[in-house]
Structures are given as C-alpha cells and as structure tokens.
Amino acid sequence: MPALNTSGRARGFTLIELLVVLAIIAALLTLSVPRYIKGLDKAREQALIENLRLTREVIDKFYADTGKYPDSLDQLVERQYLKALPVDPIIESSANWTLVAPPAGLPGRVYDLHSGAPGAGLSGRPYAEW
Numbered sequence: 001m002p003a004l005n006t007s008g009r010a011r012g013f014t015l016i017e018l019l020v021v022l023a024i025i026a027a028l029l030t031l032s033v034p035r036y037i038k039g040l041d042k043a044r045e046q047a048l049i050e051n052l053r054l055t056r057e058v059i060d061k062f063y064a065d066t067g068k069y070p071d072s073l074d075q076l077v078e079r080q081y082l083k084a085l086p087v088d089p090i091i092e093s094s095a096n097w098t099l100v101a102p103p104a105g106l107p108g109r110v111y112d113l114h115s116g117a118p119g120a121g122l123s124g125r126p127y128a129e130w
Contacts, residue, residue: 038122044089045121051086052130055113058082069108073097090117090127098128 055073058081062070076082085094096116102108117127 041122047089048115048117048127048130051089052113052115055082055086059110059112063108067107069102069106070110071108073099073110073113075110088115088117090115 055076058076059070062076062079062081070076073082073085077085087094088096093116098114098116099110100112100114102111115127115130120126121130
C-alpha cells in the first residue's frame with residue numbers, strides 16, 4: 001500500500017512536474033549544444049592552422065637542406081622531416097591536401113599546401129585558401 005501523507009495524497013512527483021523538469025532540461029540543452037559544436041569547430045580550425053604552419057615550415061627546411069622542393073608530401077616522411085603526414089582535421093584525412101607547385105624555374109612539386117576541405121571556416125574564409 002502506498003505511503004500517504006497527512007492530506008491523504010500519495011507522495012511523489014506528478015506527471016506535470018516531471019514534464020516541466022524535462023522542458024527545462026530541453027531548453028538548457030538547446031542553448032548549450034550549439035556552443036559546444038562551435039567550440040569543436042574552432043578547435044578543428046586551430047588544429048588545421050597548426051598543421052599547415054608545421055608542414056609549411058618543414059617544406060622550407062627541406063628546400064634549405066636539399067636546394068629543391070619535395071616531389072610529394074610522402075617524401076617528407078621518407079626523409080624523416082615528418083613522422084607522418086599531417087591530418088586535415090576538417091575532413092579527418094591526410095590524403096586530401098591541395099598541393100601548390102613552386103614558381104617556374106624552381107625544382108620540385110610541393111611549394112605550399114592548402115586544405116582540401118569544402119566550405120569555409122567560422123570567419124567565412126574558404127578552407128581552400130588557408
């Protein structure tokens with residue numbers, strides 16, 4: 001037999017009270033989830049910026065050491081300038097970099113690289129221009 005309080009009603013939460021609590025939780029999630037997702041996007045963009053900076057620095061070191069630009073990004077790994085190809089965190093792949101050839105007259109095939117991700121960053125600038 002359920003416990004009764006002094007007014008004769010069973011103790012516990014009513015359906016309305018539970019629905020109000022669920023509505024409040026849903027409202028809080030509606031406010032917090034977009035901020036969380038934006039934070040993830042910002043972290044991916046920061047990782048992309050760092051991967052591009054590091055790889056460009058390594059390409060310049062390769063040129064300074066050999067007098068030519070690498071023929072591929074794999075050559076930087078083979079010659080141990082990089083431990084592994086950097087991952088484009090936007091598309092989570094190390095195979096979709098857009099490679100830029102050196103100016104005419106300079107040997108090699110990889111002068112610079114850009115992200116191969118479609119779309120634009122939070123600033124509105126296309127990833128292909130990073």
